[in-house]
Every structure is written in structure tokens, then in C-alpha cells.
Amino acid sequence: MLPIAGIAAFLLAWQIGVALHPHSLVPGPLAVARAIGELAVSGLLFRYVVASLFRVTWGYLSALMIAVPCGIALGLSRRGEESINPLLQLLRPISPLAWIPIAILWFGVGDVAAIFLIFLASFLPLTLTAMNAVHNIEGVHLAAGANFGLTQRQLVRSVIVPAILPQLIVGMRITLGIAWLVVVAAEMIAVSSGLGFLIIDARNAGNRYDLVIAGMVLIGVIGVALDWMLRRLETLDIVRWGRDILVEVK
Amino acid sequence: MTVAIRNINMRFGEMPVLDDVSLEVRDGEFVCILGPSGCGKSTLLNIVGGFVKATSGHVTIDGEQVTQPDPRRIFVFQERGVFPWLTVEGNIGFGLFRLGEEEKRNRIAYYVQLVGLRGFEHAYPRELSGGMKQRLEVARALAVNPDVLYLDEPFGALDSITRLQMRRELLRIWQTERKTVLFVTHDIEESVQLADRVVVMSQRPAHIQRIVDIDIPHPRDLSSPRYIELRDSIFAEIGLAHQV
Secondary structure, eight states, X not given: OHHHHHHHHHHHXXXXXXXXXXXXXXXXXXXXXXXXXXXXXXXXXXXXXXXXXXXXXXXXXXXXXXXXXXXXXXXXXXXXXXXXXXXXXXXXXXXXXXXXXXHHHHHOSSHHHHHHXXXXXXXXXXXXHHHHHHHTSOHHHHHHHHHTTOOHHHHIIIIIHHHHHHHHHHHHHHHHHHXXXXXXXXXXXXXXXXXXXXXXXXXXXXXXXXXXXXXXHXXXXXXXXXXXXXXXXXXXXXXXXXXXXXXXXX | OOEEEEEEEEEETTXXXXXXXXXXXXXXXXXXXXXXXXXXXXXXXXXXXXXXXXXXXXXXXXXXXXXXXXXXXXXXXXXXXXXXXXXXXXXXXXXXXXXXHHHHHHHHHXXXXXXXXXXXXXXXXXXXXXXXXXXXXXXXXXXXXXXXXXXXXXTTTSOHHHHXXXXXXXXXXXHHHOOEEEEXXXXXHHHHHHOSEEEEEOSSSBOXXXXXXXXXXXXXXXXXXXXXXXXHHHHHHHTOOSOO
């Protein structure tokens, strides 16, 4: 009940605030709800949501596929880590958005540039998460794996991957949050569809602030839904043992 | 399966840890390596297990030199060695990837039974007590039918009642399976209760101070004069008066 009450109180305060300033450009919650309805009816809502999710999915999943093996390899090889880690640390503080000009230079305005930006935003944190998770593997588990005569490949599959999974899933959740932030920003500049484009377009094409806020609301709701999906992974039996680590990050 | 340890020396940097240790463990024998904490006895066991390379000297098993860990000789850590992401069945079956499905299933069922974990086949380690986790690790080791078991203070983290039960279990299993056992402990009572021979190590750098034959048949009466005599002689050997 309390979460609903909190949101209801906020909407009420918002509506009152708007009513007190009738000449403000900021629309009230009812106007925003109407705008969402308008988007739904015109089909734009569905199209833009799908466009944004499409870019996030491809950018994020391709990053995941490459980052996890890279992170594991770096975590296992001290030499590899020593040579690559400084570069990763140097790239880390650079906002993915700083790459927008380069992305457009390489891929032009369009989906590929946006997907590339999501990829960049996801790749570093996922690699670092996997690498650090490998460092945190209990020595006895690796030793036991070696003792039972596992090949390197079996060791990765039967010990290393399951051992890093709880931490990896936390990193995946955080990273998906970042990817969702970045897609909106990327869409404001690099493409002409999606929720980020909706926001910037609604402002530029006639100060439709009801549509701007409608876009913001949709971004929030979808972000929560994405997080919920990954949170479900944390309850799987094969990762529940790592609950202690997971709790710390929450 | 004879384990021969020949003139093992070990240094960590400048610090000598093991000083010319030689020992022969006979087939089917239960040997305890006893010494104070930090004396290097775990390092010795890790060298024998092939996990750590000695500075000099070598270990041979039936004449074959040890260079790396081998599934014929399984190392049992304290209970933290079980894989938390696998069930009891999954853990016991971990080393059985070379077997067919049916044989694997039978083996798992047999060792679940042997270590008294019936009814917990699908439980995860987090749902087990410390003693159960330890039994699980022993079962995982035995399931691959090794010739030798290396146990590194396996019961150190358990409460004293569970520890006594675990010793009895281990002896029962050892008498059924007749593995060669090398057992590291800092607990004098434990060594006298379990071993055929107790190898008393000195302070670091550790060398073998004395080897005590425990000539009491199993099951051992812990209040028999011979038990007390042997125990007290080891206490004296380590330089501890038998009073608190």
C-alpha cells in the first residue's frame, strides 16, 4: 500500500502545483496521461518503445557475449590483466556519451551508432565485473577443480562460470540500468526514433511538454521492468548461494 | 599405493618453512601429521598433493614423481571446499564426468548413503550443517575412488561434538574403503584417536621431530592407559605440560 500512497501523493502535489501556476509550460499528470494515450493511439508509443528496446537489447547482449569471456580471461591471466587493466581504467571515466561524435563519424546517424554506444557503455562494466568476480573465486574451488582432473575448458564451465555468476548478475543489473540511460541520450542525437528522440522531438517541434514528460514516464516504467527481469535471475537456485554478495549491492 | 616424501625443503622467499622432511606412508595406512599452527604442515600436504612445488626434494607415489594434482589422490579441504552452486548430488557427481549416466547415478547413491546424507540429495550446501558439508566433501572425494586421501585439518571448523562424530565416521569409512590417508591436524587427541602413526612436526622451519606408532586397535578406548600414555608422550614431545 505505501508505495502506491507515495506515488499518489506525488501526483496530487504535482497536479496542485500545476494548478497554482496556470501559465507554466509544465503540464500536469492528467495532461501527461492524455499524451500517453495519444501516443498509444497513434502507434508511436509501441514503435518508439520497440525501437529503444531493440537498440538496448543488441548493444547490451553483444557486449555481454564479448565482455564475459574477456573478463574471465583477464581474471585468470595476471599478465593479461597487468597489460589491459590500465587501459580499461583510463576508459572507464569517459562517459559513453562522449563517444557520440565518434559513433556518428564511424556509423552515421542510425541504429548502428546507437547500438555501438550501448555496447561501449555496457562492455567496460561487464568486463570489470567478470574480471573481479574471477579474482574473488575461492582458491579451494579452483584447486578442487584441478584435483578432479578437469581440463581448462571444463574448469571454466564447471567451476569458474558458476562461481562468478552471482556477482556477474549484479553487474548485469547495474549495467543494464546504465545501458537504458545511455540509449535515451543516444537517441536524442544519433537517430530519429525511440523514446529519447520522442523527448527531444516533442520539445523542438512545438514545445509539447506533455509529450516530453510522457516520454520520461515511459522510460522510468520500462527501466523498472528491465531491472525486475534481472532481479528475478538472482533468485535462481544456482546463484542463491551468493545471496550475501547480492544483498550488499542492493 | 605408497607415498614417499624425500628430502623436502621449502622456502617462502628467505623464510625456510620445511626443513628436509622425509616420510614414507604405506598402502592403506592412516598417518596424521601433527604440528603447531603455522608450522608448515599444510604446506607439506600441498606439496604432496601437487598443488605447490617444493624448493627441493620430491614426492613419489609408487615410484612415480608427483608434478601436479591428480584425481587418483584427492585433497579434502575444510568444509568450504564443497561447491555452493551444486546440490549434494551435484557435488558428489562432480568428479564423475568420465562415467556413464547409470554408473554415475549408482555411485552417487552409494556415497550419499555411505556418508549419511540420504534425503538431502537435492539440498544445496547452504542448507546443510557444517558437519554435513564436511561429510559431503569426503563423499565427493571418495566417489572418484582415489587411492589416497589428503585431509587438511578437515574438522577444524566444527564444534567438538560434531568433530568426534566425524572422526568416528571417517574411521568407519576408512575401514570399509581402505584408502591411504594423510591427515594434517594440530589436535593431539585427534591424531591419537585416528592414526596408525602420528608424525610430530617441530616449530617452523618444520622437520619431523618424532614418529609415534599408535598400537591401539580400533575402536579405541579413549580412557585406556595406553591411549593416555601415548597422548601424554606427544604432549610432552611438543613441550606442553599436561595441565592448564
